[in-house]
Amino acid sequence: MHYSPFPITVKRAQGAHIVDVDGHQYQDFLGEYTAGLYGHSHSKITQALTRTLSDGLTFGSPTEQEGRLGALICERFPAVERLRFCNSGTEANVLALSSARAHTGRTDIMVVDGSYHGGVLSFAGDNPLNAPFPTHRIPFNDLETATETINRVGRRLAALIIEPMIGAGGCIPADADFLKGLREATEAVGALLIFDEVMTSRHGPSGLHGMYGLRPDLVTFGKYLGGGMSFGAFGGRADILDRFDPSRPDAWPHAGTFNNNVFSMTAGFVGLSEVYTPEVAEAFFAQGERCREKLAESLSALQLPVHVTGMGSMMALHFGLKAPRAPYSPPPGYSDLYELVHLKMMTKGQFYARRGMINLSLPVTDSMFKDFASDLIATLDLCSEAILKTVGP
Structure with missing residues (x-):
């Protein structure tokens, strides 16, 4: 900027x-x-936000708005059986990777060389601020080398995260066969496949995983889905996301003051249900x-x-x-x-x-x-x- x-x-x-x-x-x-x-100051979204102001700002409790938006996202995106809200795409990606490590009991992650998944997950060169996950890199659109690397890391690999179209690195689409091959290779070693659809969820009614008919284990969201407000979310397989169920004695913790703030939830729902x-x-x-x-x-x-x-x-x-x-x-x-x-x-x-x-x-x-x-x-x-x-x- x-x-x-x-x-x-x-x-x-x-x-x-x-x-x-x-x-x-x-x-x-x-x-x-x-x-x-949605462009700047879309009338339906700004009117909904104005109405929301009169009901209070933050509540520290569940809200009707988050239930409506969560259900709609699960309906629109086929890989999303359960969903958690957070505050940004970066946060969604960190939480998805951490969830994968906790679910599999493994330590290592894999990324595309040159990819960007947020300020602390930037892999174009060496970012001193990156989250300290043990990380392996694969080339983009090179299935043979990627598969060899996945097999070499093997049972240490918790998850591979990838954008189905590289965003910040130049809007480079992944070959459909490359993504399909990654799905097969990660399954073979018991690792999770995470699609970062923070940007690409805008593509068609159900994002690129829906367009390609692929089923990643986890999907991350952000950007426009908050209707112009700060927003992040990660979702996917029920057996993974159910680990956050607070009624479980061994529930994974996931707190955040503004995770379900009524402005993002309201703007997101109006945008997705009435506009997009x-x-x-x-x-x-x-x-x-x-x-x-x-x-x-x-x-x-x-x-x-x-x-x-x-x-x-x-x-x-x-x-x-x-x-x-x-x-x-x-x-x-x-x-x-x-x-x-x-x-x-x-x-x-x-x-x-x-x-x-x-x-x-x-x-x-x-x-x-x-x-x-x-x-x-x-x-x-x-x-x-x-x-x-x-x-x-």
Whole structure:
């Protein structure tokens, strides 16, 4: 979020537009890094939150709102038989991994090299703040090497966690056969498979595990499912989640002051039940596919080493001779290109992530994306000399 020479500071936002403190307006194609799926200040959600204010803020007890939202998530996402709420996607992933270690009695976890599952679960390089789980890394979309690594770790492996489409690392989809193979390989050694769907649960009515017909043991959620409020959740197999049942004498502890706060529960339920219905989710995924395909055609016609990857309403731009197939960290010399294009796009009133991430929100129309794509193509053409000099023809 910090962009040199200085980050823009947003003063207000509505729909798919934001306004900075200097009065400049931008079309928002960042979408709060996928948390802003509903756009800014959606009327149904803001009205529900206003009504909630009159009933009290936090109660320190179960609420009707959490029951409704929990039931709806279990209904929408086929791998989720039970659910626990928390406060962020990072927290959901830490709790899912800790649950897997407690359930299996094993210590080690496995991740994709270059993946990101939160501030303390970042595996692009060495993060000194990472949670101290014994960790093994596998390459993305390389089933043979991944299976060999799973078998080598064997009965020490508690869980493998993976995004079915890499998000922060460049919107890189996993091959369906790769995910299916991971399901088989983890089952063979008695390890759990965790799908991090903090971002990808927006894809279609039931997330990517539903789309692919796969059944991970645990699934994590966050971002938009809180309706724009802070939110996290993890769910999955009943025999695992039932260990949190407080009526059990050996129940696993899981406390959190704001786990079930009424604002997140209310906004999440209204968003999922009244706005992002299964029909809307399906149409939104198709819209994103359509937009990305048209952008890819325009980039191809430009004949520059620039590519777009992604699925549905999430996509990312990449400089390089070919599109990446694994989590992507641009070479040091490319950072100036990303900065140059990003700054020029901002002067045209277009806002997205400097690293190239583009996320649609529900208020974004095909016409708005067409304007964005047109500005991007013009900007890339203007910067073509710098692009060719840095990347090559």
